[in-house]
Amino acid sequence: xxxxxxxxxxxxxxxxxxxxxxxxxxxxxxxxxxxxxxxxxxxxxxxxxxxxxxxxxxxxxxxxxxxxxxxxxxxxxxxxxxxxxxxxxxxxxxxxxxxxxxxxxxxxxxxxxxx
Amino acid sequence: xxxxxxxxxxxxxxxxxxxxxxxxxxxxxxxxxxxxxxxxxxxxxxxxxxxxxxxxxxxxxxxxxxxxxxxxxxxxxxxxxxxxxxxxxxxxxxxxxxxxxxxxxxxxxxxxxxx
Numbered sequence: 001x002x003x004x005x006x007x008x009x010x011x012x013x014x015x016x017x018x019x020x021x022x023x024x025x026x027x028x029x030x031x032x033x034x035x036x037x038x039x040x041x042x043x044x045x046x047x048x049x050x051x052x053x054x055x056x057x058x059x060x061x062x063x064x065x066x067x068x069x070x071x072x073x074x075x076x077x078x079x080x081x082x083x084x085x086x087x088x089x090x091x092x093x094x095x096x097x098x099x100x101x102x103x104x105x106x107x108x109x110x111x112x113x114x115x
Numbered sequence: 116x117x118x119x120x121x122x123x124x125x126x127x128x129x130x131x132x133x134x135x136x137x138x139x140x141x142x143x144x145x146x147x148x149x150x151x152x153x154x155x156x157x158x159x160x161x162x163x164x165x166x167x168x169x170x171x172x173x174x175x176x177x178x179x180x181x182x183x184x185x186x187x188x189x190x191x192x193x194x195x196x197x198x199x200x201x202x203x204x205x206x207x208x209x210x211x212x213x214x215x216x217x218x219x220x221x222x223x224x225x226x227x228x229x230x
Contacts, residue, residue, distance in 0.1 A: 043121075102171060
């Protein structure tokens with residue numbers, strides 16, 4: 001069965017610092033992986049996705065993630081944090097490697113950015 | 116840009132009352148999902164539709180929850196009777212599985228508070 005573990009429920013960085021949000025997955029099939037961002041009282045917005053193409057995936061707002069099969073990881077990074085990056089971030093894995101299957105989400109990581 | 120619409124955005128109801136949420140997916144998206152997100156957690160699938168048919172409702176508490184998508188377009192999720200533990204954000208998402216898309220697009224959600 002597929003599952004996702006996000007290490008660290010809360011990450012704090014200074015504006016301009018590197019952002020690193022950790023995600024490890026467990027999957028019985030080749031995984032399709034996603035990062036979503038959620039602002040308070042809003043829905044989820046897709047940041048980026050990995051669907052078995054390039055292992056380094058670039059997303060919106062300067063975020064990127066690297067799929068590492070040997071480490072079963074899909075960590076999210078951004079070189080320089082901005083105040084507007086403060087939000088909740090969710091890593092998710094597709095419940096099966098077929099289009100349209102439901103997503104299984106981690107518990108989320110809250111990113112705080114200080115000036 | 117096409118979006119998933121949900122209403123109401125906020126709902127306060129008393130325990131034992133009935134509530135209903137509405138979702139209009141992105142036009143042309145045949146796959147529709149309802150997720151429940153408890154505060155501090157990631158979303159969890161309640162029910163998935165492909166057109167008007169239920170694909171997965173294994174996590175839907177069927178004694179009090181019901182969902183329908185009669186014409187394969189918009190959808191309604193109902194809770195009757197509501198319980199205190201139902202307080203959560205209810206998120207609707209849609210995807211274009213028929214085109215092989217893995218991306219799910221989320222609506223703004225309905226925040227339910229049961230008193």
